[in-house]
Amino acid sequence: MFKKWRLMSLFAILALVLTGCGGEPFLSTLKPAGEVAEKQYYLMILSTLIMVVVVLVVSFIFIFVILKYRRSRLGNDHMPKQIEGSHKLEILWTVIPIILLLILAVPVVSDTFDLGKTKAMDKKNRDPEKTLVVNVRASLYWWEFEYPDYGIVTSQELVVPTDKRVYFKLKASDIKHSFWVPAVGGKIDTNTENENKFYLTFDDKKSKDAGGYFYGKCAELCGPSHALMDFKVKAVSKDQFQKWVNDMKHYKSKPKTDLAVQGEKLFKEKNCLSCHATQPNDNRAEAARTAPNLATFGERTRVAGVKDFNDQNIKAWLKDPESIKPGNKMTGTYPALNEQEIDALTEYLKGLKSKK
Template sequence: MKLWKTAWRFLPLSLLLFLTGCMGETNLTALDPKGPQSQWLFDNMLLSLYIMALVTIVVFAIFFIILAKYRRTPGDDTIPKQVHGNTALEITWTVIPIILLTILAVPTITGQFMLADTEPDPEIGEDTVYIKVTGHQFWWQFDYEDEGFTAGQEVYIPVGEKVIFELHAQDVQHSFWVPALGGKLDTIPGITNHMWLEADEPGVFKGKCAELCGPAHALMDFKLVALERDDYDAWVAGMQEEVDVPTEGVLAEGRAVFEANGCIGCHAIGGMGTAAGPALSDYANREVVAGYLENTDENLEAWIRDPESLKQGNNMPAFPDMSDADMEALIAYLRSLDVQN
């Protein structure tokens, strides 16, 4: 009786956890595959589920048949026929699991070779996109080394093409994961891992760090943006161009604030500055601030003034004493950084 009472106490918590899982973000799920990798993972998961369901149904059917047919009745002391040593039965219940495991093993093994094949697609050849990914506490750096620029927090790829990712970590172990497009792979300091992803259709796909990496691990999000090839090439061309430095008006004031406060020492813009922090060349098109907050002026100001309160353990310095005029000019300048126009 005490056991049942304890179970009932945990029922509301269990329902809450279940509902929390149902209310996940759009695209942050492996159950709506948008690429060949994620489709393979989804199909293999369904195959496993079907086999487990079949085994469960058969076992319970046999169980209830035996309960009904061979149940002991009052006055009946007969012993049912024993099957110990029955060679045919023993072969049967040995062979059936082997067959089921083989059904699971064949697609699993062939799929592993498919997932591990990080050679470029022959049909794409020299146009294959290579992206170097570096995990930081707590943001993502994307280096397009062949194209000669760096992006931060948002990675762009062309639709329908195999894109090769080279994975690194700057500080601690992270894990690169875009659930709608494929599985996860760790980024480990001192070790280089490789993986590939492909998107079947244009869209914005949410990504996560899937390895506990510090106090703000849960907020280490990023976006993968899949574009048609022409749109992707246009974005690349925009990222490769030098960003014009404004010389007058509020944008010039904002640029001056950006430089005077040392922001350019960490945030590269159009080939200028460093990548110690996320590059900001295309900041106007970012959907979020700090990887997870809606990109509004209020959230951006709150982040600049006190980043630690919004993302614990990050390395960005705070600017609590920046004047309202300087803050307004700085935000206006960041909003002007748009390589897609």
Template sequence: MKKWRLSLRLFPLFAIALLLSGCGKEGLSTLIPMGTVAKEQADLMLFSLLIMVLVMVVVIVLFTYAIIKFRKKRGQEDFIPKQVEGNAKLELLWTIIPIILLIILAVPTISKTFAHSDTHVAKGDDVIKVKVTGHQYWWEFEYPDQKIKTAQDLVIPTGKKVVVELTSKDVIHAFWVPALAGKIDANPGQTTSLWLDADKEGTYKGRCAELCGSSHALMYFNVKAVSPDEFKQWSKDMKDGPSAPTTASAKKGEQIFKNNCMSCHAVGEKGGQTAPNLSNFADRENIAGFKEHNKKNLKAWIKNPGKIKPGAEMPSFEDELSDDQINALADYLFSLSVKK
């Protein structure tokens, strides 16, 4: 009796947990598709769900019918109903029906899977090509036709197909933008590909969907869908690069950056290629891919990256730079904007 009472008390908690499990952040839900691929994948999920619901209804109806019809009645304690084991018709029936259902589900699934992996979807100006490289624990985005390289924020034009070619510099990662397309692995030494598009302007959340280390859960990125005209302007501004720093603190920070950071990070085409390109750092959505984009978080990141994102390869500067130097470096990085 006590167990039943405990179960009843816990039931509301289970119900709340079930409801919340269906909740997702804005731009991070497969159930709110915002592109062609995502919509077709959502349709497949709903289609398979309908088949499962249909099977459940049939099973529940038959189970309920059997319980009511063949329940033990008074005066029939020794009654044995007709036995049907070895009935060839029944065995064929419950074998053939699942096969038919699997075929009905498999045909559109296989068809759409091949279609979504076919990157020969458009040519010329109708397609944007992006090379994506996964790192522990950040994403690098290169636009070969526009000759642009950036990180963390993937900018795409609305209404155009985007062909994404993926690889990895270290371990296996997985590129996933739930609102725009399904996930695909990024493997070291190999290239995989998919295509996606966005119907509306906005920021869509991306995630690494393959366990890749201690900060796998923090390997976020954003896909920013803008109008075609805005994308053209952004491409031009990225090639032009950020304006020179104007304040004394930012100028001081530029020199600190050149002395301490440029062997790994690049601004424009100048600098190293082993860490994120920072040409448009001030225009990004987040610090370290997931923290709120402000100077407080940036300074904490510079001081001790491993504390914020365990396993990050960026070294700590807590003992290398003074607070004044870190402040100046933060001022410089927040001056790196390509917006005119």
């Protein structure tokens, strides 16, 4: 009896945990926000349905047989009808699973091929307004997004137009990571030895429901800060996207206060510039891009991908990045900063924006 209760409470907890999965439109696989996520969602529903039907039918037969053929009902000497080698039954229980597998296999295979259709991105004279390509590069523990057609590099926050396919070319700079925007689709591995390709679409209405931002994650265990390797996807209308591209192409950010000017100077003196670019038209070799591009840092919603964007968190990051993301590649690479230097750097970084 006691054992049963233990089992029951386990199931109760499991049910509670699972209800957590339904959740937020910016993060939930169960609230698909685009063509790809929808396809993946319906495949999930279909396979679950088939499994449920099989479990129900088998359970029903099981219980029926237990009840109907009890010894107390039929007596000790009852000998049931022998069905060994029955053609009818053999055919039945071979054909039914085959049919179920076919129902599952046809949409899975056809969707898999559909979702892998990336030819459009390799066309020679591709029009970026029709077929947008973004190069994604994953590094311990941050993300870089390059728009090769526009000569723009950003990091941590991916900006995309809604209601059209956005094509991604993905790789990793150090070890294997995996690109995943749960509400929109994926995941797909980012490897060091080859590039993967796929596309996603970001539904306009659903992205508004999600507050304009989807959450992205690294989905491949990559080290102590793997769970903190988050990014954001800002999904905007096509017009807004073109405006953003234009702002980024004509990027000019000048420090506005004395403190910010001081910060800019420190940014050079303290070695920051050796890793971080502060211009979006960053045309260094890819391998030389060793840290997040900070050109639009002042427009971020998060610091280092995980902390709310405010002065306190920027300062905490500059003071001791290790306390926020263990094992990150910035820790210990620059001389210790005093309070005043941190204030100045914070002021300067906050002013880095594409919009005037």
